[in-house]
Amino acid sequence: MDLLLLSNSRNHGQSFLAHALEEIDGFLGDARRLAFVPYALRDHDGYTAIIAEALAPLGIEVVGVHTGADPRAAVADAPAVFVGGGNTFRLLRALRTTGVFEVVRHRVTAGDLRYLGSSAGTNLTAPTLRTTNDMPIVEPPSFEAFGFVPFQINPHYLDPAPDSTHMGETREQRLTEFLEENDVPVLGIREGGWLRVCGETATLGGANGARLFTRAAEPRELAPGADVSQLLATRPRYDSPA
Known part of the structure; x- marks a missing residue:
């Protein structure tokens, strides 16, 4: 299985995918054509055009699956395949209704399709979308995701x-609530x-590192370059079927 899972598509002050272009280039290798899944945003044509422009310097042909x-x-x-970011619930519903979900899952699992994800596209590589940050603006058939990891x-x-005066829950509190009901690690990847x-093998890349959340333990700081291959041996336990 070959995955590159970006936390975000755009860093503050940089153009789209600029922070990860070198990594994307190396990941794709001799694959100079990719299928782009734009379903997480409403404007499929516009989203595909943005990705095509961002990857053009690498000589990569981008084909929107919706075309x-x-x-x-x-x-x-x-x-x-590149599964882009946006709303995770909308993305999963569209993947299911179009039948693209099954094709992607089969080919990636078989090892003959490289998977590039960002944000919502990264969310869906987990067993479920239960640790996404966004609102359920639509209702997918279930919360079950690809389960590549x-x-x-x-x-x-x-x-x-x-020092924040915001009284809402922090991300740490939300993930702690998730772990109260589910016994499965959560890797929080910073932008x-x-x-x-x-x-x-699983390795953290880019800048700023990550935090690893597990049940009944303090979050653990992980630096860029950390080997997190042990997470691939996780045996997740959810409160009910996904």
């Missing part, structure tokens, strides 16, 4: 701000970072 009569065919014929991921992770999974 053909059968979006499954675009994924079935591509050496790599056996643990949960929280992209755009934000550390608690001790500018990513997770690279190659076979049985």
Whole structure:
């Protein structure tokens, strides 16, 4: 299995994907064409155009899966797929209703499709979307996601701000609530970072590192470059079927 999972698509003060272009280039290797899944945003054409422009300097051809009569065919014929960010609930519902979900899951699991995800696209590589940050603006058939990794991921992770006067829950509190009901690690990846999974190896990349949340334990700080391969042996336990 070959995965590159970005926390975010754009860093403050930088153009789209600029912070990760070198990593994306190396990840794709000789695959100079990818199928782009724009379903997390409403404007599929506009989103695809943004990705095409961002990856043009690498000589990568971007084909939106929505442009053909059968979006499954675009994924079935591509050496790599990029599942972009936006609303995770909308993305999962569209993947299910178009049938793209099954094609992506089968090919990635079989090892013949490289998977690049960002934000919502990264969320869906976990067993469920239960640790996403966004609102359920639509209702997917279930919370079950691809399950390419056996643990949960929280992209755009934000550390608690001790001096903040905001009285709402922090991200740490929300993830702690998740762990009260579910016994599965959560990897909170800060913006500018990513997770690279190659076979049985998982490594943190980019800037700012991550925090690892597990039940009945203090969150653990992980630096960029950390080997987190042990998480691939996770045996998740949820409060009910996803």
